[in-house]
Amino acid sequence: MGLLYLTYLNLIINHGLMPVDNIFPGSISSSSASPFHLILYSIVAIGSILLLVILQTRTLVKTRKLLREKEQALNLIEMQKGELELKDKDITDSLIYAQRIQEALLPSEAYFRKHFEDSFILFKPKNIVSGDFIGLAKKVKKYLLWQQIVQAMEFLGP
DSSP: HHHHHHHHHHHHHHHTTTOHHHTTOSSSSSSGHHHHHHHHHHHHHHHHHHHHHHHHHHHHHHHHHHHHHHHHHHHHHHHHHHHHEEEEEHHHHHHHHHHHHHHHHHHOOOHHHHOOOTOOOOOOOSSSSSSSSOOEOOOOOOHHHHHHHHHHHHHOOO
């Protein structure tokens, strides 16, 4: 009889004649673990993972775009730096050439001492080139250099 009861129970369970919960009231299977809920939880989990991947991809794309813009700005800055270095070199070369011209116009110390025995030349430009041009020439028993210094002192005031 026990074998017959198990066979009958097997038919009921396999063919769906009676719900499983009624036969085994303390069983593990419950109505909340139905295939519908399992599919729903799977869809929510997959959707969450897909949303996370999409958000990470957007962040990555934005980061790459910013990086590309910064690289372009860096390239532009490097190009401008090169141009400025070239212009600075040209200006410095021009100033050095002007310095040579200015030093060539200065009277020699020997010529200066010949006319002004107790004197000296102090010529220290602030940068490469001074704004002063000094010359020495004799004109009617007076030296033009002396007159220029007096005129400069009168111009600057007391």
